[in-house]
Amino acid sequence: MNLGQRFIGVFTGPRETFSGLAEKPVWLDAMVIVLLASFIFGFLIAPYATRDTAELTDNSPKMKETLRKTMGEEGFARYLDNLHKEAESPSLRSRIQSGLSVGIMTLISLFLQSILLLVLGRLVSGSVQGNYRQLLSAMFHASFINAVLGNALRFFLITAKQSVYKISTGLAVFFPKLEFNSTPFIILNNIDLFQLWVFGILGYALSAIFKVDLKKSLFISYLFWALKAAVNIALNIWGMGRYQ
Numbered sequence: 001m002n003l004g005q006r007f008i009g010v011f012t013g014p015r016e017t018f019s020g021l022a023e024k025p026v027w028l029d030a031m032v033i034v035l036l037a038s039f040i041f042g043f044l045i046a047p048y049a050t051r052d053t054a055e056l057t058d059n060s061p062k063m064k065e066t067l068r069k070t071m072g073e074e075g076f077a078r079y080l081d082n083l084h085k086e087a088e089s090p091s092l093r094s095r096i097q098s099g100l101s102v103g104i105m106t107l108i109s110l111f112l113q114s115i116l117l118l119v120l121g122r123l124v125s126g127s128v129q130g131n132y133r134q135l136l137s138a139m140f141h142a143s144f145i146n147a148v149l150g151n152a153l154r155f156f157l158i159t160a161k162q163s164v165y166k167i168s169t170g171l172a173v174f175f176p177k178l179e180f181n182s183t184p185f186i187i188l189n190n191i192d193l194f195q196l197w198v199f200g201i202l203g204y205a206l207s208a209i210f211k212v213d214l215k216k217s218l219f220i221s222y223l224f225w226a227l228k229a230a231v232n233i234a235l236n237i238w239g240m241g242r243y244q
Contacts, residue, residue, distance in 0.1 A: 003029045010144050014201040018138060022208035025137035034110070034140055034147045035103045041151040042102025046095040047087075049164045054087040056165070106147065114139045117206075117224050124220050127210040138205035142198045150194035169193055181240045190229045190236070199225040 001009065001020055009017030057063055057080070068076045086094050114135040121130060150169060157167040165180045172178060172188035179185060199221045206217035 003033070006030070006141060007033070007144055010141050010201065015204045017141070018201070018205035019208045021137045021141060022134055022205065025134045027133070027137040027140045030137070030140035030144070031107065031110075034143050035107060037147040037151060038106040039099040039103035041099075041147075041155060043095050043099035044155055045158055045164055046098035047090040048158050048162060049098065050083070050090055050094065051087045052163055052165045054083045057083065106143075110139050110143060111136070113224075113228070117202075117220075120224050120227075121206055121210050121220050124223065125206075125210045125212045125216060127212060129211045130209040134205075134209045138202060138209065142202050142205065145198050145201070146194045150192075153194075183237055186236045186240065187233055190233050195225060195229075 001017070006017055006021070009020075057067075064076070067079065070076075071079055114132060117139070118130060118132055118135045121135075122128070154167060154169055157169070158164055161167050168185075168189045170189040170192040172185050175184070175188060178188070180189075200218070202221045203214055203218035206212070206220055207214045210217065210220075212220075
């Protein structure tokens, strides 16, 4: 299968697509697609993210005090001045940096997740089948859903609300009155519908890679998702705690 067939197959025929990838794992071209999609998303949302950061910093005495202690009074004043300038008129440089940051962090995350999923898959399934290249191929192809379709929807929501922090593609979307920095919002936001989709179709990949039935592979996939979501929730709550 060529890249176009694999891209379409992830959405329309995941069982056949991932069975083929298990037999012949390819991932470099899929990685490029995910990287480009993530870079474009980071580039486009940079102005909104900067404004959110400026607003959050302005309204957080705790964060201001932490930054003053870290940077010193003069350093903090320069940081705040630059932050407000970027919030009013984002530079091309800052938008490129945002795109690169999102793209690189996405790749690092997927490389790391592939290793962890390989270890968890072997432990839970008891199978000696499967290798890192197969998991990497499956992870990058499954990520088409989140990096392309998911980010496209998120960008639409961000431009509608003029905010990165206040939008959600998780269960938090059904509770619009929740504050974005509240614990319930953070928990519900991490139950992301696109992530659930990604790890659902990864079940087909794991079944073909570890040579186990689909029920067991889905259990492995969603167990990994649950552990990942728990870590993200803990980090998000800790991060927001710095501003309150």
